[in-house]
Amino acid sequence: MKEKKMRAMAIVLAALLxxxxxxxxxxTTAASSAGTAAGTTEAASTAQEATGGTGNITKHTxxxxxxxxxxxxxxxxxxxxxxxMAVADFNAAxxxxxxxxxxEVYDDKGEQxxxxxxxxxxxxxxxxxxxxxxxGSSVSMAAAPVYQEAGMPMISPNTSHPDYPDMGxxxxxxxxxxxxxxxxxAQKLFDQFGACNLAVIYQxxxxxxxxxxxxxxxxxxxxxxxxxxxxFVPNQTKDFTxxxxxxxxxxxxxxxxxxxxSDGASIVLQSKQLGMEDVQLVGVGNVFKQEFLDLxxxxxxxxxxxxxxxxxxxxIMESSSFGTYTEDIVKRYNETYGAxxxxxxxxxxxxxxAAMVAMNAAKNAGTDNxxxxxxxxxxxxxxxxxxxxxxxxxxxxxxEIFVFSVQxxxxxxxxxx
Amino acid sequence: MFLQQLINGITIGSxxxxxxxxxxxxxxxxxxxxxxxxxxxxxxxxxxxxxxTGLVGNFGLxxxxxxxxxxxxxxxxxxxxxxxxxxxxxxxxxxxxxTLGISTIIENAVRIFFGSETKPYPNRIDFGQITLGGVxxxxxxxxxxxxxxxxxxxxxxxVYRTKMGKAMLAISQSQEASLLMGINVNAIISLTFIISSxxxxxxxxxxxxxxxxxxxxxxxxxxxxxxxxxxxxGVGVLPGAMVGGVLMGVFETLGxxxxxxxxRDAISFAILIIVILFKPSGLFGxxxxxxx
Numbered sequence: 125m126k127e128k129k130m131r132a133m134a135i136v137l138a139a140l141l142x143x144x145x146x147x148x149x150x151x152t153t154a155a156s157s158a159g160t161a162a163g164t165t166e167a168a169s170t171a172q173e174a175t176g177g178t179g180n181i182t183k184h185t186x187x188x189x190x191x192x193x194x195x196x197x198x199x200x201x202x203x204x205x206x207x208x209m210a211v212a213d214f215n216a217a218x219x220x221x222x223x224x225x226x227x228e229v230y231d232d233k234g235e236q237x238x239x240x241x242x243x244x245x246x247x248x249x250x251x252x253x254x255x256x257x258x259x260g261s262s263v264s265m266a267a268a269p270v271y272q273e274a275g276m277p278m279i280s281p282n283t284s285h286p287d288y289p290d291m292g293x294x295x296x297x298x299x300x301x302x303x304x305x306x307x308x309x310a311q312k313l314f315d316q317f318g319a320c321n322l323a324v325i326y327q328x329x330x331x332x333x334x335x336x337x338x339x340x341x342x343x344x345x346x347x348x349x350x351x352x353x354x355x356f357v358p359n360q361t362k363d364f365t366x367x368x369x370x371x372x373x374x375x376x377x378x379x380x381x382x383x384x385x386s387d388g389a390s391i392v393l394q395s396k397q398l399g400m401e402d403v404q405l406v407g408v409g410n411v412f413k414q415e416f417l418d419l420x421x422x423x424x425x426x427x428x429x430x431x432x433x434x435x436x437x438x439x440i441m442e443s444s445s446f447g448t449y450t451e452d453i454v455k456r457y458n459e460t461y462g463a464x465x466x467x468x469x470x471x472x473x474x475x476x477x478a479a480m481v482a483m484n485a486a487k488n489a490g491t492d493n494x495x496x497x498x499x500x501x502x503x504x505x506x507x508x509x510x511x512x513x514x515x516x517x518x519x520x521x522x523x524e525i526f527v528f529s530v531q532x533x534x535x536x537x538x539x540x541x
Numbered sequence: 542m543f544l545q546q547l548i549n550g551i552t553i554g555s556x557x558x559x560x561x562x563x564x565x566x567x568x569x570x571x572x573x574x575x576x577x578x579x580x581x582x583x584x585x586x587x588x589x590x591x592x593x594t595g596l597v598g599n600f601g602l603x604x605x606x607x608x609x610x611x612x613x614x615x616x617x618x619x620x621x622x623x624x625x626x627x628x629x630x631x632x633x634x635x636x637x638x639x640t641l642g643i644s645t646i647i648e649n650a651v652r653i654f655f656g657s658e659t660k661p662y663p664n665r666i667d668f669g670q671i672t673l674g675g676v677x678x679x680x681x682x683x684x685x686x687x688x689x690x691x692x693x694x695x696x697x698x699x700v701y702r703t704k705m706g707k708a709m710l711a712i713s714q715s716q717e718a719s720l721l722m723g724i725n726v727n728a729i730i731s732l733t734f735i736i737s738s739x740x741x742x743x744x745x746x747x748x749x750x751x752x753x754x755x756x757x758x759x760x761x762x763x764x765x766x767x768x769x770x771x772x773x774x775g776v777g778v779l780p781g782a783m784v785g786g787v788l789m790g791v792f793e794t795l796g797x798x799x800x801x802x803x804x805r806d807a808i809s810f811a812i813l814i815i816v817i818l819f820k821p822s823g824l825f826g827x828x829x830x831x832x833x
Contacts, residue, residue: 398545
């Protein structure tokens with residue numbers, strides 16, 4: 125008990141110290157910004173002409189809140205590595221008009237409480253122009269009100285919760301809402317296979333139900349038929365034969381799986397046992413895993429996998445064409461961090477993009493007007509490592525859908541939209 | 542589709558029946574619910590897999606050794622976990638808690654040793670499938686069914702037609718009297734554990750092959766369902782356990798296909814409760830429960 129109190133006090137003290145630093149730093153920032161305003165009006169106006177920006181660059185710190193310890197540390201580590209690389213790349217290319225961007229990475233342990241503590245530390249630093257984080261929707265959404273109130277742009281690489289973007293004007297998700305993704309997936313299925321019978325087998329979770337609704341709505345509005353929708357309890361249901369027999373009786377052309385990799389593999393194997401050889405299997409991003417192939421083996425051959433995340437295994441990199449921008453980043457990342465067993469993944473790609481987008485927007489729009497900075501970030505007008513993305517008229521992020529297939533027991537890159 | 546679902550249900554139900562027989566036999570002899578049976582079922586599957594991938598390389602031999610090893614573990618459960626309790630004449634509930642503890646130990650040991658992720662399982666009984674009038678039956682389903690029926694017949698014959706079976710029946714009526722009649726009570730009880738564990742191992746391995754994967758948590762839900770099957774058929778009556786197991790499989794399959802796939806387990810347990818309400822001693826049980 126006592127120890128806990130001590131720790132709490134230490135945190136408060138630390139927070140005070142940091143915000144204290146912020147306050148003492150304010151003098152210098154203000155002075156330098158005054159200097160910039162007075163002395164370099166000409167330079168600023170030329171910069172304006174060159175980039176279309178409006179503001180001055182007064183802040184140079186990019187903050188991040190990621191889990192570096194705890195059960196989610198592997199994701200946080202991918203984030204941190206990628207952001208460090210992005211900042212180094214940006215500074216090497218000239219930085220913010222010659223000045224280096226400083227990256228400050230805080231550990232939020234993947235916990236909501238810590239996420240809020242970290243948020244208070246980040247907004248306490250007056251030199252911070254934007255922050256990146258956190259991993260996972262729950263932590264991001266716990267901390268979001270703090271950033272919103274402080275007017276701190278919050279770029280969240282993989283917060284896909286549908287309520288997140290509506291939490292305030294400072295929220296910038298780089299992950300699509302799942303209903304948007306699966307609407308697009310349904311569109312793609314329709315484009316490829318036409319108005320056919322689609323059967324869905326989905327896990328009885330939030331994600332499963334949202335996915336079913338999104339797929340069903342879009343596919344039926346296009347003129348296709350959803351002939352069956354069956355649910356199961358993830359990680360508990362082992363026998364899928366009742367569901368699959370029922371689905372088989374509706375004569376589906378496509379069987380769409382919304383499942384984690386182990387359930388997905390069971391479904392694939394059992395569907396083959398029931399003689400559903402002619403049905404086109406389609407899976408979602410969750411099964412982009414080597415473990416899925418270990419379980420399903422060649423029985424999954426011909427299956428299509430659709431999602432917004434790409435995989436970056438050496439085999440895929442060889443067979444695909446992700447573009448030289450991405451290929452270069454993957455190569456350099458693996459050279460630097462691969463030795464420690466951390467290969468480039470989609471989290472790294474999103475974090476790299478988040479950092480690059482923030483820094484380029486700061487360069488173009490300046491850092492003194494937060495609203496303008498957020499607008500500039502949302503243009504997403506730089507090359508993106510994780511694949512093209514843009515915000516549509518509703519403010520939803522739209523990403524390209526990547527299609528992989530399974531051939532001879534390995535993943536093969538098919539196409540992107 | 543009804544026929545198809547019936548076959549799906551009977552296949553999975555017959556594996557429940559194999560495990561339920563084990564419950565029923567142990568309960569018959571000791572009036573003890575062996576909660577470790579589900580964990581032993583899972584362990585049997587893992588042991589066969591370990592022997593196959595790690596040591597032997599021949600599936601038939603691994604399967605046989607896996608059954609023997611699991612039987613040995615069944616023996617150890619009784620010899621080191623339960624025999625002392627019987628000697629001290631502790632209440633039955635103590636033994637029940639012991640088996641619950643053993644099932645937790647087995648499950649966690651498997652998690653530590655093999656890892657908690659789902660593991661692929663080789664299917665050595667997959668020779669394709671045949672379609673008859675819109676009903677597809679895979680070779681795995683047929684073999685599981687045949688093996689289950691065969692083992693159930695053998696076990697029934699053994700219990701009801703041999704001296705050893707008579708000894709079991711005698712022990713179930715009175716341990717003291719059996720002892721006075723010159724029956725080696727401990728040996729027969731150990732044998733009961735060995736047989737029930739071996740049956741569970743066979744069921745676990747066949748289910749592993751059928752689904753082509755295995756994970757450490759598979760024992761828990763099967764343990765629940767097979768216990769329910771034994772109760773449904775009438776605890777302590779072997780034919781009851783078999784019919785109960787098959788019915789359990791059919792109920793959940795038909796429930797999942799005709800009512801709602803989200804409530805499959807709830808449906809089968811609801812049916813169980815209704816049957817028990819109207820026939821408290823189970824479908825085949827008599828008022829005065831006849832033990833094995």
